[in-house]
Amino acid sequence: MTLYVFLEGVIAFLLVAGGAFAFIGSLGMAHLRDFYMRLHGPTKATTLGIGCMLVASMLYFWVIDGKPDIQEMLITLFLFITAPVSAHLLAKTGLHLQLRHEDKTRGNPPELRDEEIGEKPVPHPDRGHG
């Protein structure tokens, strides 16, 4: 009896923590100011939130049925593998489209610097110009 109360408490905590993490991730995506900041929320907080919820669901059906289920583990594994890949592709897309960024955003990748080619030509005396 005490074990069931304890397990119910763990499942309830995991559910509320998962919902809170999903909400915080989406709040970051809606609230932050440029795309490179907005990318942080969903890629970390939302993934952790759905991981918490799937672990809670797996524990619940384990307690109810008496045997663990593989499907939630598959969804968790798949989401944890694919989330960094899609985040990397989204970051590459943002750099490729040269989205504007706030001055506070740290890091200065070459894709976002001003174009220097053509403004000040590099001298090449041995090739006849410069």
Next chain:
Amino acid sequence: MLDIALWTSMALVVAALLLNVYRLTVGPDMPDRILALDTMYVNSIALIVLMGLWLNTKTYFESALLIAMLGFISTVAVCKYLLRGDIIE
């Protein structure tokens, strides 16, 4: 206790989905909208898992797995389209 936790979690996920809809409509650039859709499918998987807990059934987990696969593939396809101008080269 489980009921209260389930309803709290559902309310938080629905609020997260509404924030995603806000970013999807307002989002100034195309990658913002892709990011909003990406987050939306993850949140809808969360909602499906919570519905499975509420109805005490495991039937809907296959649909959650399908949504996970198709969402990832569609995100990659749109990103590749924006990056290269083509999906399959």
